[in-house]
Amino acid sequence: MRIDIDRDRLVGTMREQAAIGGTEGGGLHRLALSDADREARDWFVDCATAAGLDTRIDAFGNTFARREGTDPDAAPVLAGSHLDSQPDGGIYDGALGVVAALELVRTLDDRGIETRRPIELVNWTNEEGSRFPPAMQGSGVWAGAHDIEEEYAKTDADGTRLGDELERIGYRGDHPAEPREPYHAYLELHPEQGPHLEETGADVGIVTGIVGLRWAEITLHGQANHSGTTPMQHRSDALVAAADVVTAIRRLPGTLGERTVATVGSLDVQPDSVNVIPETVTFTTDLRDPSEGVLETAVARMEAEVAAAADREGIDYEVEGTMHAPSVDFPDRPVEAVADATADLGYDGRRMVSGAGHDATHAASVCDAAMVFAVSEDGKSHTEDEFTSWADCYRSANVLANAALDLADAVGE
Ligand SMILES: [Zn+2]
Structure with a gap:
């Protein structure tokens, strides 16, 4: 079964999030645990709730939204990325992965498609690491790579404690910051942040690992x-x-x-x-x-x-x-789900290794993981000039949706 996401709704949702912490230069200034980050988190929870999903927030602020499957015992498929940005960063980095995951469940609802496995969306806390070190912090705590108390104690340039900021913005949740059950797979869509896709004329990147x-x-x-x-x-x-x-x-x-x-x-x-x-x-x-x-x-x-x-x-x-x-090699099953979706949709996919770290680095230590890359025009990233065309956002989000549907087992196929 293949699905086609709603391109206009995807673009509209990308614009909605880009308005939160948007800069005059057309970028984003949405540092982790800032007021703008809180607003983006609230927006994500509202979108998930409107889509009928159950949301939960863990003790490190990682926010999950669950669409149930038909088999209550099946391990879920997790999909998402991050809504925090670099100082004066771009509007696609991180946000595209979260918006695409939202668009996946909205499309399943439109079409009345049930999946055997639950699908969970996730917005990870502080992927960028620019206000509080290190990068990929929320997914790292969740995966057990970092001790949560040590990470709460991290301070920004003004000496503000991370744990206090999490409390202040209301995102120190009740759920333990750890996988609460086995996960079947994790999928993340992200802009490439480099020039390879554009240089080779490819439509999407099929990411096989991370350096x-x-x-x-x-x-x-x-x-x-x-x-x-x-x-x-x-x-x-x-x-x-x-x-x-x-x-x-x-x-x-x-x-x-x-x-x-x-x-x-x-x-x-x-x-x-x-x-x-x-x-x-x-x-x-x-x-x-x-x-x-x-x-x-x-x-x-x-x-x-x-x-x-x-x-x-x-x-x-x-x-x-x-x-x-350490370098990460994604396993065959989710990578092939991405490759099959790309081929079925008629897109030209290029297999590549990510040169940047991502939340998928940590998720890969918990379950099978893979990534989809969208074309980054001129390879620009961590700047207001970051650009991915709406056509490329649509194509890459469509690959994510179809790969996730494949991994989640559509019912009645
Ligand atoms: Zn990112």
Whole structure:
């Protein structure tokens, strides 16, 4: 059985959510647990209630909405994403996945279709991690990757506790933040956030997994001194060593896998003065690859470059791993459900590995998971300029709906 979602209603619903925390530049400023996030959450609960779904909120604010199946003992199919955004982010990132999941149940209702398995929609708390670290936090708590008390204690730049904000906006729910039953599958639609689909002319992405990543913070300890009076041979310049490492990291992927990427995105120089030799430099590294073996090699080479650069400059250093997310391979069953739906609908699908982390990363540790990617025009993401055409929103949401229907077993097929 194949279904066709209501394109106009999908677009209308996307516009409704985009008005909550919308910016003048046509983007979204809807940071996790802000007033705008509360408003978006209330809107989601209202939509779910209007669709006749039972909603429940867990102790970390993850919000679920359930459409019952005909078999009360069957494990549900879960579908959703997140409604929080980056500062001045785009209107599609996260929201498209939630709106598409809503459109799935609305379409089933329109057509009077029952499924054997229950279908649950989910809006995860704080996927973005920009106000409170880390990213993918709500799904991580739910999946047991993080301790809930530790996450409640996280603070934003103003020192506000996450747990207090959750309470303030009324989304510290009564249900335990954990899977309350076995789940059959998790499906998430998300914009690609990269250029591959557009470059290859594909309609949708059939996501087969998510790259692993390793983050580290590196500190180099040089010696501050007068820039005019210290001879060059007497210097221990932490920034010179850091510059060597930054350049080496830019070149690292060329010696590794085809899909390896490596970035130094943040750098702090102390004392940061025009006429003082830099004493301490702290910077971050972000290494990603679909293969754990390649990642381990990348980390070892990065550490060797730091050691060599520090040695040349005669200085001490520390390397601290700050995040370790293993790569995820989605299992065949849900991936094939996405691929079959794509083919049946006559769309041109491209199999790909996600370069960004998603809530599906954590959901995949609980049940079979897979993702659908929508085309991101110019590959732009985390900016107001993020753009996915309504035609691409429709196509990708249609794939999600049909893959979910396949996994949930339509009754009377
Ligand atoms: Zn997202």
